[in-house]
Amino acid sequence: MSIGGTASTTAVLRVMNERAVFAEIFKLGKVSRPELAQATGLSKPTISMALADLERARLVRPIGLRTGNAGRAALLYEIRPQAGWVLAVDVGREFVRLALADLVGDIAARRDEHRKGGETPGELVAWLAGLARELVDEAGVDLADITLTVFGTPGIHDKETCSLQLAPNLPGWGRPGAIELLAGVAGEAPYLVENDVDLAAVGEGAYGLGQGMAHFALVWIGTGIGMGIVIDGKLYRGYQGAAGEISYMPVGEGDPLVNRGRGMLESVASADGVVALATRLGMRGVTSAKDVFDAARAGDDVARQVVAAEADHIAHALAGVIAVLDPEMVVLGGGIGAQAGDLLIGPVADGLRDLVALRVPMIRASTLGTEAVLLGAMAVGLTKARDLVFERAVAQAPPG
């Protein structure tokens, strides 16, 4: 029902207005009272009241006078950065990345660590906890100051069993309750677990090519294949959280059943698939997809053939995605998407022209590279943390 809205009393009205002021300060940065009055439509006394409350809750702070204009100098306010801290953790297949940022998103400390591989969940969590403590020390804050932690991992997070599905590279995490171990990484703070590719899409929307775009998709091609979907500016997860798991899309020739267990698209289009095809066509000494792409750039005919085949596979998969979602843009990310973007974007877009009913959406290579997941986790965390700190502050100290 579109007619909705909850019934409210005047106290709720006050909270709504304070929230609006808080949000406006985030949007505008350093801002004066008259500017806030202008932006929110509220009167000067109301703005002053709201600011007094927010300052008492230590969510904002006065930052000094703005002089230079005619008239009395305005006292500027800004978000108090230390009002919240967000820990973002990218638990990748080969690397672990962590970043600690304050409430305005400035990164105070970060780590990139190579994984040894084969850790048990307990070992992994212990390691991450140690790294988190290092970050917190480095930033000069306390573990208890962390507002929220966001983890990005492969696989999908099953809320019923608290386990990870479809994450073959994280052994032991499929067991019921395993994910709850992550609660121990950073103090008592709440935590979120999201699919890594989904987060990369959010990152692309917050800091990359998807800024201000309502509907787009990020296709992640590397050792595996996945897709993150942003609809109406928000991450779309699907019913089971499996939206965008396109590795199983039926693409390419051959008996689909042969490829059971690994997705059909994944088996032909992932890094391994590229290497396999190159070898099959007679290339020598190829150990990684990067070798193939480098050879193609150098003019190797067989390598170019492999690239063309790869582009064709991607185009066919994207044709299905586009037919279903009709996005404004498709971003290619992940190892292959980012490394070979220059080689693939053109042929993929060309191929799509024959496969798509209407206009072909923009096809772009991600500009965020390996940072996408971490940035997405940070974006999710910051958004959520802003709500959390406000909710807490308003709940604790209600009236004036």
Add this chain to the structure above:
Amino acid sequence: MSIGGTASTTAVLRVMNERAVFAEIFKLGKVSRPELAQATGLSKPTISMALADLERARLVRPIGLRTGNAGRAALLYEIRPQAGWVLAVDVGREFVRLALADLVGDIAARRDEHRKGGETPGELVAWLAGLARELVDEAGVDLADITLTVFGTPGIHDKETCSLQLAPNLPGWGRPGAIELLAGVAGEAPYLVENDVDLAAVGEGAYGLGQGMAHFALVWIGTGIGMGIVIDGKLYRGYQGAAGEISYMPVGEGDPLVNRGRGMLESVASADGVVALATRLGMRGVTSAKDVFDAARAGDDVARQVVAAEADHIAHALAGVIAVLDPEMVVLGGGIGAQAGDLLIGPVADGLRDLVALRVPMIRASTLGTEAVLLGAMAVGLTKARDLVFERAVAQAPPG
């Protein structure tokens, strides 16, 4: 930014509360003041004030006393049905259907007319306008009483050019500005034009199998193929309004370029595709898909083979859809989906088990049949009309 909300004054608060009361009456039907107070959390005096305002605006009316319980009899209120009228129009390929309903959704008059075919847009609009006038007369209301008209048509509605794309069966409607002709069908009221399959999905969500479901898709298989997508309970249209145009999905064998101009999935899975395959396999006297399905039910081996192939094509297309969207349910509708649901549901679900990564969503046959589009148009219209009449009433007569 998740922290949002607009700043408000107390006058806005009053409107919010009145809107909440209005919505609650829609939800509960005949309802007393104490029940409204309970449901909205507002106090008795506030409920009385809101009801007085709503009654003065002629949006609700007292309906009598509820006696029987202990204590004083409660005065019941309900939505005044005549507070708004919605005209729903399904402009199909072979039929035109119209329904006129009051604000609570009771259908006061309707028509089902066979199309002559080949009308110009002007002729079609004139015909529809005549039918609309008949409906209005039959219901005993005036053309000016119509709050909103919703049209469902094939093709997608391009807002920039005001034309219909991808609607080969509606000649003349691709011209820029053509759609604006529809404004003349029902007085001065605002109107909406939506894709017919999208509306069918909305109908399924409002009156059919999708009730209370957040994410589902309706696949429409008939003379053409399309899909309507509901995400978070709302219709998802995509960037260009082409979301769910799966007729072009690359499915099945053969050179895709051969099928250019007609979608690849559409060419093999639509009604024509079924007839074509049956003929190719040696069936005689087959003129419609229904013949094939009847023969399959009667035990004809070749027909069963055609059905199996059809199910296989649908399963492969759905595998792509499910990989992207991860819906809770997929409904099969349209001529083939509804008529042959009994034959297809099982094999399609079985086929999907080998093509889908996680749990296969529910696969169901639509229960709404040919009514789906009209019901969807009505659902869209009613939702919008409820907003419209409230907005108008509150804007006209603000305070008490």
Add this chain to the structure above:
DNA sequence: CGAACTTTGTTAGAGACCTTGCCAAATTTG
């Protein structure tokens, strides 16, 4: 059949919030 009980609806008083209008303070401009 009537008194006690229960629920409904209204009225009065009070509290919370926002706004307008006015005035003081602080800074630039001439």
Add this chain to the structure above:
DNA sequence: CAAATTTGGCAAGGTCTCTAACAAAGTTCG
């Protein structure tokens, strides 16, 4: 240094909602 301009604060007034008490109208039980 005075005029102009902008900022910030204060007081008065209006709107909205809530609580509490009361009146009205039905049922239940003796």
